[in-house]
Amino acid sequence: MKMNLSNSPEFVESLTSAFPTLENKFDTLKITVKSSEWVEKVSQLKDEFNLTYFSWLSAIDWENEVSVGDPPKEPVTSHFEIVCCLSDSLEGNLVLISTDIEKEDAKIPSLVKVFAGSNWHEREAYEMFGIEFINHPNLTKMYLPDDYEGNPMLKSFELISREVKPWPGEVDVEGMPDDGAEENS
């Protein structure tokens, strides 16, 4: 079968000339743009580079103090990173485009006008991180109940099950409860 490995050298070259911030590590192309140019740059990728296939959109919570998992190795400035993945449907070129926004003012224009499919992905990011997508047609909760408070994917959000019940591997096996019961009877 003829292989058509993603990200041909010509594509990477033309992309680098338009986006000097392009990173190419571990076979993953990533562009970082300013949040004020977010919609404009995504449209540019769609129209000029033929990346018409909307794959996904999500966010990352960069935080030094974390209540789950390990903190970043080197200190980071606390911010949200929005990542959107676009691809083309013939040659398989794939690009991640990302932008940073401040946590105090977690707002970014919605991509729904450019890619209608970003609707649900933005709703998910809104619910999980509390990021507001401006001009989104229906910014409501996706998975959680309507009266749920908090944004579960934030690094400050504790995983309750881990807090109440420690990891079973760390607990010594306790004696069986019926050990004492036999003596009483």
Next chain:
Amino acid sequence: MDEILNSGNIPYVSEASVSVEIETEDMTLNIGPQHPSTHGVLRLVAKVDGEKISSVEPVLGYMHRGYEKLAEVRTYPQITTLVNRIDWVSGFANEIPFIAATEKLMEIEAPERAKHIRLILTEMARIASHFVFNGAYALEIGALTPIFLAMEDRERILDLIESVTGGRFHPNFNRIGGIKPAAGSGPTTKKNVQDLPSGFYQETRDAMEKVLEAVERMEDLVGGNEVFKMRTKGVGIISKELAEEYGVSGPILRASGVKFDLRTQTDFLPYDKFEYEIPTGENGDCYDRWYVRLVEMRESAKIILQAIDSMPSGPLQTKVPKVIKVPKGQSYVRTENPKGEMGYYIISEGGLGPYRLKIRTPSFSNISILPVLLEGQLLPDLIAIMGSLDFVLGDVDR
């Protein structure tokens, strides 16, 4: 009365009834979350005007297990257990992109033999998943027989997967840098490494012959049925542009005429060594989606037969450190899951587990098209359209 009738001054009754306008109100119809045709716990809030659907709002979250959050408190080898359970109809195929993304970050590669076994099991998972679709879809349209035939045929595939991995639905068979020693192949010593169970090749060949037969039979039994054709042809048409804009992938995208198969862009599974066709549809309707999946089963069986014949020998695992730490970096790897594009975006900060794991699942994007697709359709077509998207709720909610 007779006088009036005979006088000829009365308008025709039919004329009178046309001029009357009745105010109708849309009715809200709640479909699910426990509805047999939704393949799980999807709830649809539909506004219907008689038989016609004026709008649909899918409600998700009944199967949300928070895997992205759970992945942040687990180590890399532990996460394969989680990702198995995303799309439980094709558990094995879910592990591949995660393992591949991790291996990319660690800059290691699995041995050729391990890659071949991974490929065979991925294709088996695809056949098993498409058997479920083929049976269930005909059932939704109203044919009872195909589901029994499909389940029996799928059982053979699951038995093979079980004989190698020890699990029917959740194999948890991949290891970073290779695969687990196969189940049921005797004790491991340093000289005698566990490998595929004895008789596996012959059993697989027999099973694949049966798959090819089953595809022929299904094409005849379901595809030749006039009722099935009338219910699916020209129903639920998805255009190429609409599909791409919503990130619809897999057989649904190919049924709309886009020859986009991530198997041809995979460098971590040896698909380039085998000959197979990528079926595409012309109209993008329910029938095409059914047909594309049917042909895919045949092609998968062909790939497996070729892979068995060209199986290389060698080790199953490359050397990896005892405690797996992934260097700092970011990697997104996607593969062709039976349902579409499945990808994992790993952000590693050099720890034992990922800092963030974004799971891109095919069904989530595939059903995000439902509100657009169902608008203006008839209520009976809702079942036909929804079934043709072949989604699994675990894959939607994660």
